[in-house]
Amino acid sequence: MSTITNITSVTFRPANLSDIALLQYWDQQPHVIAAHPNDQWNWRVELKQSPAWRKMLIAEDGGRPIGFVQIIDPAKEESRYWGDITGGFRALDIWIGEESDLGQGYGTVMMEQILALCFEDTSVIGVLVDPLADNTRSHRFYERFGFQFAERRQFGRDDCFVYLLSRDDWMKRTVIPDSGK
Numbered sequence: 001m002s003t004i005t006n007i008t009s010v011t012f013r014p015a016n017l018s019d020i021a022l023l024q025y026w027d028q029q030p031h032v033i034a035a036h037p038n039d040q041w042n043w044r045v046e047l048k049q050s051p052a053w054r055k056m057l058i059a060e061d062g063g064r065p066i067g068f069v070q071i072i073d074p075a076k077e078e079s080r081y082w083g084d085i086t087g088g089f090r091a092l093d094i095w096i097g098e099e100s101d102l103g104q105g106y107g108t109v110m111m112e113q114i115l116a117l118c119f120e121d122t123s124v125i126g127v128l129v130d131p132l133a134d135n136t137r138s139h140r141f142y143e144r145f146g147f148q149f150a151e152r153r154q155f156g157r158d159d160c161f162v163y164l165l166s167r168d169d170w171m172k173r174t175v176i177p178d179s180g181k
């Protein structure tokens with residue numbers, strides 16, 4: 001059942017070196033480990049770099065950090081994580097830091113804003129996510145935004161479901177009905 005919430009907006013700022021301790025603490029939370037059991041983010045290295053193909057953002061509620069989002073251009077990402085992929089896509093990673101903040105509506109508000117940011121770039125035709133195959137709650141979360149299952153794919157040791165939100169499906173959700181005036 002979805003949570004009824006009063007949360008209407010969160011703000012985003014670039015993650016920076018002063019966030020290392022916070023991000024490392026979030027990395028140790030069981031729900032974050034469960035979603036990314038084989039990922040080891042080297043924040044000290046990553047946060048020193050700001051390549052044009054990546055945004056690392058901290059979401060805040062009234063100045064309190066509540067979550068993290070990474071947006072990449074998978075065609076330009078240097079490790080070629082997404083393999084051979086054409087331009088025009090964005091790929092996301094998202095998590096809420098504190099377990100007590102899960103299921104309060106933060107993720108929904110964050111995703112709405114992040115998807116709007118991605119599609120603001122008119123060259124973007126689709127947004128990708130790759131949750132673990134067994135992370136069924138996150139599948140439901142993404143499906144609510146119109147993401148469609150694309151394929152089951154192995155990324156390193158991770159058995160993942162790839163989901164795609166096309167610009168068309170995003171537009172269908174965000175279209176404002178004509179008031180008739």
Ligand SMILES: CC(C)(COP(=O)(O)OP(=O)(O)OC[C@H]1O[C@@H](n2cnc3c(N)ncnc32)[C@H](O)[C@@H]1OP(=O)(O)O)[C@@H](O)C(=O)NCCC(=O)NCCS
Pocket residue numbers: 001002003031032035093094095096097101102103104105106107108109130131132135137138139140141142
């Ligand atoms: C996925 C996630 C960002 C959603 O944010 P949220 O603030 O918890 O979500 P909301 O309160 O806006 O919406 C609730 C929905 O989020 C999903 N959700 C809630 N807790 C979750 C959890 N521990 N793990 C995965 N999805 C979860 C469910 O779909 C839930 O709906 P439901 O109650 O009908 O099952 C957040 O739960 C999270 O950080 N989960 C752990 C990391 C993760 O799974 N990231 C995504 C895969 S890479």
